[in-house]
Amino acid sequence: MPESTPAALTGDCANCFGLCCVALPFTASADFAVTKDAGKPCRNLDTDFRCGIHTQLRPKGFSGCTVYDCFGAGQQVSQLTYGGTSWRQAPATAREMFDVFPLMRQLHELLWYLNEALTLAPTAALRTLLAETEALTTGTPAELLALDVAAHRGRVNVLLLETSERVRAGVPGKKRDRRGADLIGAKLAGATLRGADLRGAYLIAADLSRADLRCADLIGADLRDARLHGADLTGAFFLTQPQLNAAKGDVTTKLPARLTRPGHW
Incomplete structure (x- = not known):
């Protein structure tokens, strides 16, 4: 299985159903102008799943949106897990899709770290776990919802720690x-x-x-x-x-x- 490319691990809003703008909750604060519950579309989400104030997020009080990245999980869930059928087209899948999205986001974040680790100190163990993590992202909604992401993250973290120690050991002083x-x-x-x-x-x-x-x-x-x-x-x-x-x-x-x-x- 080929290693994930950086492009696949970067949010592509044009191929996403605005999942971060719907699935995730936020509270009125310095980062968000209003409070929004999980599963409720943000008031700024347009019918084409684009943000209506994308170029004005900071002055409009939504700086929290500017520091978020789904690591490509949005388009993965939208176009592959659900085959390009949006939660608006199939309302019955909405709740499930919103639950799957944050799990996929965690897996994609792990893929980002594993790919970087392979550029720093490549090992067979890293390649094996990368392939396993990529395979998990192709699971069905039921398989993803049943996945113990925390346990998988723990396994990944062991190898990331080893990579860190190996790299920093080569730094003088x-x-x-x-x-x-x-x-x-x-x-x-x-x-x-x-x-x-x-x-x-x-x-x-x-x-x-x-x-x-x-x-x-x-x-x-x-x-x-x-x-x-x-x-x-x-x-x-x-x-x-x-x-x-x-x-x-x-x-x-x-x-x-x-x-x-x-x-x-």
Whole structure:
């Protein structure tokens, strides 16, 4: 089975039935202007499944939408799992489709990490688990709903940890272990964090401007409103586009080649 391509793991709204705008709930906050229940279409969702305020999400109070990515799960569920038949065309499938979508999103996120791990330190075990995960995404709705995604994620995480340790071991100098650390609002401007373990670290509103984050493990790190101006993330791994979109940076921020500089920076 071929490895998933980056294009297949990036949201393609043109081939999705607006699933993130319907299936997922959100609460009125700094990220969303209103409260919406799961399974209820967002008031901004048009009949063609496009967002009616896509170019004005931030000024309209929906910045939370700009930091979300389904990793391609939307088009997978819409076009393959349900064969291109939307929840509007077949209302009886709506509830099931909305339940399947977040499960598929988790699987696609794992595919993103596994693909990246294979570029960093390829092993037979990674290739085997990648193929297994890809096979899971082709399951029927019933098979997907019966899947223990948490258990599968645990198996994947073991290999991702091994990959992280192998990659960071090749980085010269002392490496910081800040895994799961509470660094909310921390003043880390200019900090040397090359090869650091920042897995699951809380870096909300932290000042990481001009910080050296080369080859740092950033899987699951919370970068909401973190300042990355002038920071060097070259070679930082397990960093996703949604994490980057939630942070703040500028043209001087150095990014991994696979990620795109957010438009609001």
